[in-house]
Amino acid sequence: MGNTSSLLLREDEIAQIQEKTGFTPNQIERLYSRFTSLDRGNCGTLSREDLLRIPELAINPLGDRIVHAFFQEGTGDSSINFLQFMQVLAHFRPIKKNKDLKLNSREQKLKFAFKMYDLDSDGKISRDELLAILQMMVGSNISEEQLTSIAERTIFEADQDGDQMISFAEFCNALERTDVEQKMSIRFLN
Incomplete structure (x- = not known):
């Protein structure tokens, strides 16, 4: 019989989501099942708290920042629907040659990471922002002095215009030789 939650998605909705995200119909149905299991209020949307209940995000030191990326800046929205959920996940789809969607291109992956x-x-990464992220990532495993040194050296090496901050273009240049496409890809329900 299958999962009853997948019955709530119509074929035209699946086709629309597939076109916008590049996920297969099977992946969409399985992710919809996961989405509905997180939707504690059964209202067809997820809140920040719903997303933070995902175990992998709950233990990730950047989990709160990742959840923040699901919500559009300046809209004040406190919840997301399934299409919005899928559009964020599409950033993490592996890139397929000749089938690349704008959402999971190298540039979009870099924009997501920059955020x-x-x-x-x-639109800039300051020393204090970099330091805050480093603290989230390593906690108390490295001294404050060492973290400050890492942040300052990173700014020094990436900052090309001398403003003591990292712009998106400088961020991209700093990651020029990094395989962002591979590092920011998750295999979804194969």
């Missing part, structure tokens, strides 16, 4: 560091959403 993780740009805490105040001003």
